Each structure stands twice: as structure tokens, then as C-alpha cells.
Amino acid sequence: MGDIETTDDRLWSRSLQGEGDAFGLLFDRHRDRVFRHAYRLAGDRIDAEDIMSTAFLELWRRREKVRLVERSVLPWLLVTTTNVARNSRRAARRYQGLLKSLPRSEDARHASDIPDTVDRNVALALGTLNATDLRLVSLVVFEEFSLADAAAALGMTAGTAKTRMHRARNRMKATINRAAGPVPAAAVEGERP
Incomplete structure (x- = not known):
């Protein structure tokens, strides 16, 4: 069968030299533990699988900077899994916030009434x-x-992205508001009909 690797540091060294099989062995060795950790954080199987996949992708992407702890890559993976789960939760909150911030028509009472207009306006x-x-x-x-x-x-830079995102959001809101039609002058001026 060949030499069985018993420590992550040997497999990691081989991975850094471009041996995909060594990285695969590390994945096989730690995927269940990383998945369980992701599942505890996400509470959903599909999200946990995405988080686990992202953690291993980050392991590969940042391989030159990864430092083993006590000859194991698992601590790095668990910390990264935690960070990916946090980012995932923040992204979900931002997405929901964006959806809530988009203007809605007063007469649209059901979600089934919204898609055609919203899809066109968002596009x-x-x-x-x-x-x-x-x-x-x-x-x-x-x-x-x-x-x-x-x-x-x-x-x-993150600052540039934040500014661009803010401006893009404002442009999108303005476009959606224009597409929704003019607001009656009485409503703008605060008069009662």
C-alpha cells in the first residue's frame, strides 16, 4: 500500500510541493470534524457544506501563509470555519437588509404580486x-x-468598496423609485388629500 502519513505536517509539506493527493488526504482526514463544527455554527446542512468547502478552499488559497499548530492543520481550519460562518451570517443579514430597504408598492400585499414588477425594476x-x-x-x-x-x-481597498457599494445602492434606489412612478405633490408636501 505504501507509506501511511500519520501527521499533518508531512502531508502539508507534500501539499505545498504540489501533491494534490496529499491535500486530498488532509481533506479526508479533517472534513467530518470541520463539517460538524460548521453545522453547529450554521444549523443547516447545506450552509454547513458550503462553509466547510469555503474553509478548505481558503486553506488551499492561503497555503503559503498557513501555520500548523502542534503539527496539525485542524486548528487553522476550525478558526477559518468559524470566520466563514460569521461572514455567511453577516452576508445573509446584509442581503435581507437590502431587500427590506428597497421601496415597495403600497398596494402589493402578497409576495406573489411582487415578482414581475420588482424583477423588472431591479434589472x-x-x-x-x-x-x-x-x-x-x-x-x-x-x-x-x-x-x-x-x-x-x-x-x-475595503474603503473604496464601501463607498462604491453605498453609491451603487443609492443609484439603484433612485432608479427603482423613478420606475415606481411619481409621488403625488400633496404627499411630498405633507398635505392631506
């Missing part, structure tokens, strides 16, 4: 964004990246 609003802002909004809102991760993926 129209997204169409007003330049390519960079559209990618940023897509990563943060639809792909649930943290703002910092989206900024890194797009090669910009």
Missing part, C-alpha cells in the same frame, strides 16, 4: 451600474461575499 436598477459596481453588488448581494472579500476579489 433596470442593476442596468444603471457600471461594470465594476455591478460586479461588486453581485459579489456582495447575490454571492454573499463579505465587503472586504469582494473588494479583494476586485482589487480595490
Whole structure:
């Protein structure tokens, strides 16, 4: 059968040298433990699988910076899993916040009444964004990246991404408000009908 690796540090060294099988053995060795940790944090099997996958992806992506603890990669994975779960929860809250902040028609009482108008208005609003802002909004809102991760993926600072996201959100709101139609003058001026 061959030499059975007993410690992560040997497998990790081989992984760093480009041996995919060694990384696969590390994955096989720790996936159940990382999944259980992700499940405890997320409370949902599908979310836990996504979190676990992201943690192992980060392990590979940041492999040059990973430091083993007591010859094991597991502590690094568990901390990363915790951070990914937090980012996932924050992204879900931001997404829900964005949905709640979008203007809604007063006469739309049921969710089934909303999709056609909202989909058209959202598509129209997204169409007003330049390519960079559209990618940023897509990563943060639809792909649930943290703002910092989206900024890194797009090669910009977190501050720049925050400013661009704020401006994009305002442009989208303005477009959606225009698409919803004019507000009666009496309502704007605070008069009663």
C-alpha cells in the first residue's frame, strides 16, 4: 500500500510541493470534524457544506501563509470555519437588509404580486451600474461575499468598496423609485388629500 502519513505536517509539506493527493488526504482526514463544527455554527446542512468547502478552499488559497499548530492543520481550519460562518451570517443579514430597504408598492400585499414588477425594476436598477459596481453588488448581494472579500476579489481597498457599494445602492434606489412612478405633490408636501 505504501507509506501511511500519520501527521499533518508531512502531508502539508507534500501539499505545498504540489501533491494534490496529499491535500486530498488532509481533506479526508479533517472534513467530518470541520463539517460538524460548521453545522453547529450554521444549523443547516447545506450552509454547513458550503462553509466547510469555503474553509478548505481558503486553506488551499492561503497555503503559503498557513501555520500548523502542534503539527496539525485542524486548528487553522476550525478558526477559518468559524470566520466563514460569521461572514455567511453577516452576508445573509446584509442581503435581507437590502431587500427590506428597497421601496415597495403600497398596494402589493402578497409576495406573489411582487415578482414581475420588482424583477423588472431591479434589472433596470442593476442596468444603471457600471461594470465594476455591478460586479461588486453581485459579489456582495447575490454571492454573499463579505465587503472586504469582494473588494479583494476586485482589487480595490475595503474603503473604496464601501463607498462604491453605498453609491451603487443609492443609484439603484433612485432608479427603482423613478420606475415606481411619481409621488403625488400633496404627499411630498405633507398635505392631506
